Amino acid sequence: MAQRPVPVAPPSPSSSAFFAVCILQAAVAATCGALMMFYLDEVAVFGHGSETARKLRGSTPHDQLLIQTSDSFAGLLLFAIGFLLFMVSFVKDRDFQAFFAKGCVLLHAAMALWRIFFERRLEDLAHDWPRQLVGDLVLSLSWILFLVYSWREKYD
Template identity: 70%
Template sequence: MASSAFFIICVLHSLISVTCGAFIMFYLKEIFVFGHGTETARKLLGSTPHDQLLIQISDSFAGLLLFVIGCFLFMVAFVRDKEFQGFFAKGCILLHISMALWRVYFERRIEDLGIRLAEAACW
């Protein structure tokens, strides 16, 4: 029973990671507009061509990393060793908690930056 649940969870996470990674690599501007609004997205994507290129390359690598993690999770889903599954599951839980805390902190900082940029534009 635990083995089939591990398989399903890994495959589900794999599909989500591969899909999100592909969206980040190829549709980043649309994701920024959806998440932050048009004005903030335009400002977050950089003001000079050099900044825009650096941000685009950085986000493309982040999307590629997420895509590779999805492929790795798909491979791990087929491992049948119960001891490894328990170890891997504990590590994933710790990773998810760490990422959630970091995202909450980082997203607040981005929203604050967007608000400051909007206020500076009004002056």
């Protein structure tokens, strides 16, 4: 007796949008994390300029080792976040997608507040925080647009 094939529903547009946003942010996080782990000096010079990058390295060999180890672990964490975003991108549950997107918006908003209230007070990083703030807001905006798109689809 032959079995009939089970029809497979095409992915909904909101799950495709969720997949796209997750993959985009996973690529950004994993790339930045890998660069922080292996090319920290070059990335610091590119992002902050040579003078600020030299100041951020530390003044004594012990400080330099601590800062380099800390930055490498931060890069590893960022890479792991990118890998986690990649894994989450395959989840098809709409409720989870909305919950996850709201959490990401809150996370990016918290980073923006951190930059506004604390990072701008650091003399060496004072000129970089507006650019990084824009990056946080753009990443948050991608999740907000996904939420608006999924709400529009849900209530239409």
